[in-house]
Amino acid sequence: MGEKTGYPVIYLDKECWQPGWTYPPQEEWEKKNREYISGREWIIDGNHHETLEMRVEAADLILFFDINRLLCIYSVWKRHGHKRVDFPDYLDEKKDKAFWQFLGWVWNFPEKCRPGILNIRKKHPEKMFLTFRTRKEVSEFLNEIEP
Incomplete structure (x- = not known):
């Protein structure tokens, strides 16, 4: 999407995770996010x-990938341990306890996290909010974007 639009892409996992899989202090992380959304165009x-x-409030368009959890688990498994553009180079992914906990988070996402996203959506009816349930829908959407 970034290539097609020319907008800068910010990967939150790459920006957030610090050495040793530590999370930045909340105030620092919120400040960084305010900086990300202060630009005119961004993904x-x-x-x-x-x-x-805060990102929803600043966005013109929100894309929610509400993909089947089994497909998400498979995707996490498949990409795990491979170099990725959305992840810091200095972190090593291992199939350790944290990995299995993350798979649990992915599995429980529909019950634990999805409702919060839908509540934010409800709170901001003025925002364009697109939900994708399949990879095919995502592909079709990306094909419609004019460079």
Whole structure:
């Protein structure tokens, strides 16, 4: 999407996770997010619920990928341990306790996190909020974007 629009892409996981898989202090993380949304054009990739509402308030368009959890688990498994543009180079992914906990988070996302996203959506009916349930829908949407 960034290539097609020319907008800068900010990957929250890459910006958030610090050495040793530590999270930045809340005030620092919120300040960074305010900086990300202060630009005129941007694409921000990631959940990070603690700063989601401020990003929604600043966004023109919100894309919610409400994809089947089994497909999400498979995707996490498949990409795990591979170099990715959305992740810091200095972190090593291992199939350790944290990995299994993350898979649990992905599995429980529909019950634990989805309602919060839908509540934010309800709170901001003026925002364009697109929900994708399949990868095919995502592909079709991306194909419609004019460079």
